[in-house]
Amino acid sequence: MPESFLERVRKAVGAPVLPDVSEIDRDNDLHVDWAAxxxxxxxxxxxxxxxxxxxVDLTVERLTELxxxxxxxxxxxxxxxxxxxxxxxxxFVDLGSSRSExxxxxxxxxxxxxxxxxxxxxxxxxxxxxxxxxAVMWDDGRVATPVKEADxxxxxxxxxxxxxxxxYRRVLRAKEIQGLSTAEIADQMSLPLDETKALxxxxxxxxxxxxxxxxxxxxx
Numbered sequence: 001m002p003e004s005f006l007e008r009v010r011k012a013v014g015a016p017v018l019p020d021v022s023e024i025d026r027d028n029d030l031h032v033d034w035a036a037x038x039x040x041x042x043x044x045x046x047x048x049x050x051x052x053x054x055x056v057d058l059t060v061e062r063l064t065e066l067x068x069x070x071x072x073x074x075x076x077x078x079x080x081x082x083x084x085x086x087x088x089x090x091x092f093v094d095l096g097s098s099r100s101e102x103x104x105x106x107x108x109x110x111x112x113x114x115x116x117x118x119x120x121x122x123x124x125x126x127x128x129x130x131x132x133x134x135a136v137m138w139d140d141g142r143v144a145t146p147v148k149e150a151d152x153x154x155x156x157x158x159x160x161x162x163x164x165x166x167x168y169r170r171v172l173r174a175k176e177i178q179g180l181s182t183a184e185i186a187d188q189m190s191l192p193l194d195e196t197k198a199l200x201x202x203x204x205x206x207x208x209x210x211x212x213x214x215x216x217x218x219x220x
Contacts, residue, residue: 013042026061072178077162083117157207159214160211
């Protein structure tokens with residue numbers, strides 16, 4: 001009979017974890033907090049890759065849910081998976097304490113995801129449409145940048161989206177990425193329907209305006 005998840009965690013950390021339960025309920029915050037905290041601390045102390053794998057198995061779905069919420073709240077047009085992967089990768093270089101006094105694993109990790117999202121918004125907004133992105137491409141010893149207007153406009157739209165005010169980013173992200181209706185956006189943002197319609201219209205106009213400015217050489 002395969003070992004239960006709780007047995008695997010106990011074996012990995014070498015200490016009692018949730019001694020009064022027969023299995024770990026991944027929908028129970030207390031279970032996740034205790035088990036994940038033990039796994040993170042053990043991984044940082046021993047580099048035990050099995051503890052790391054168990055941590056990913058235990059928390060990846062929950063952290064993806066938290067990341068989706070953070071992305072909407074921060075108006076970041078990125079993938080939740082990217083935030084979660086960045087978090088897990090950070091465990092290999094962040095050797096500090098895995099838990100602050102008075103905090104929970106889920107609470108502290110949600111804050112790390114939020115900080116990462118804020119940094120991503122800032123970095124994208126501060127970039128320029130002609131700057132190389134991703135892997136550097138070279139052409140006769142020089143950095144090659146996009147030359148097709150469609151490619152430049154796509155990049156300008158991504159950059160300019162992250163220069164918008166937060167309320168604009170939130171409604172546009174809800175519409176364009178989450179695919180929500182205006183009524184659903186109003187409900188999500190706790191706004192009257194008419195106010196939501198006006199906000200969407202303003203956001204679309206402002207985005208189009210600054211994209212055109214960026215295509216002409218930069219936002220004034």
